[in-house]
Amino acid sequence: MTFVRQKFQKSKINDIKATVRAAISQLPLHIKPGDSVAITAGSRGISKIDMVTLSCIEYLSGIGLKPFIIPSMGSHGGATASGQLDILEKLGISEPSMSVPIRSEMDVTCVGELSCGMKVLLSTPAIKADHIVVINRIKPHTKFMADIESGLCKMMSVGLGKAEGAALFHRAAVKHSFGIIEEAATLIIDKCNVLFGIALIEDVCGNLSHIEAISPELIIKREKALFKKASDNMGRIPFDSIDLLIVDVIGKNISGIGMDSNVTGRHRDITGDFKIPPKVDRIFVRDLAPGSDGNANGIGLADFTTQRLVDAIDMKKTYINAVTAISPEKAAIPIHFDRDVDAIDACAKTLGLESLQQARIVRIKNTSSLEVLQVSKHFESEISGNNNLEIISPWQPLDFDEKGNISPAMP
Secondary structure, three states: OOOEEEEOOOOOOHHHHHHHHHHOOOOOOOOOOOOOOEEOOOOOOOOOOHHHHHHHHHHHHHHHOEEEEEEEEOOHHHHHHHHHHHHHHHOOHHHHOOOEEEEOOOOOEEEEEEEOEEEEEEEEEHHOOOOOOEEEEOOEEEEEEEEOEEEEEHHHHOOOOOOHHHHHHHHHHHOOOOOOHHHHHHHHHHHHHHHEEEEEEOOOOEEEEEEEEEOOOHHHHHHEEEEHHHHOOOOOOOOOEEEEEEEEEEEEOOOOOOOOOOHOEOOOOOOOOOOOOEEEEEEEEEEHHHHHOOOOOOOOHHHHHHHHHHOOHHHHHHHHHHHHHOHHHHHHOOOOEHHHHHHHHHHHHHHOOOHHHHEEEEOOOOOEEEOEEEEOOHHHHHOOOOOOOOOOOOOOOEEOOOOEEEEEEOO
């Protein structure tokens, strides 16, 4: 095995506060001094999301408004107010750090009905506010493909719906597809007091690279355009065929399904199974990220895992999330072992190869950290023929510590 670096083009924003202020200041805001503003806050580990949120709060407070935060993450955090507060705190978003209230209650209000008959539910405190500001990252979704996937529209139609609204939405999507996101977002923009959206895009290394404030009437059009940019920015594994993919860590703070199917190439649930490049025969997941708060949704997409990951699972949070998302498959616990070496041995025995020496193996830290990979010798010719890949360590056997677990950690 050797460590390989992908030569990614980075475009990191250095002054988050100034960029957020400049973006909002260009908008025509129809407000009155003292108006309340509900600001969304999701559960993903978005680059500098705490700084973006704080910068937005400071700007709105500075022009005489009264902002507060609404946890907007559907059923995450065990579908409880306290659980959602805990998730935000791990992201650096709390009442002390933001200097504004956080309204985490799970109450929802119906704001309308879609053409398919689905009721659109939104957080009651958000509805009662004079304005709503939506903040989210634009990126490809792990579950479906459309003109609008994960972003401002999904935050409004699913995240702000809390547990009850998210459950209704996912059930309706089984029959009507996730294309209803656009219709739901249109309804919310028309009927609710959306002040503006802040669209975020990360570069290929996960750095915040684009911040754009968007007037409500332009949110859908701009999100479609920004989605194409976000898709182009997404990091990927640079090989089409992999026998064994080793993922060090999965978690809700990394991806909605723990490990992004756009990276692993593997997805399955009632809305449709799919496999896209890379073609991966076996996936071994080693650990659950502490920032996932015990939620191991997505572990069902792995073939093998470890006892330590299973021990870290909060079953209640994981099951609530999987059932709400109509994806019990993703909470299914695969075959698991005490040691990495035993899990890899099981992978070797189920690959149909004469020995693991023949295997095309890739190891990644997680699906959002793809600048450095560890790969097996069978990729040597592909690496030498790719100017975007650089070998950064000697070829040497995959190493294990005294407990039988992979060592060293990914750079």
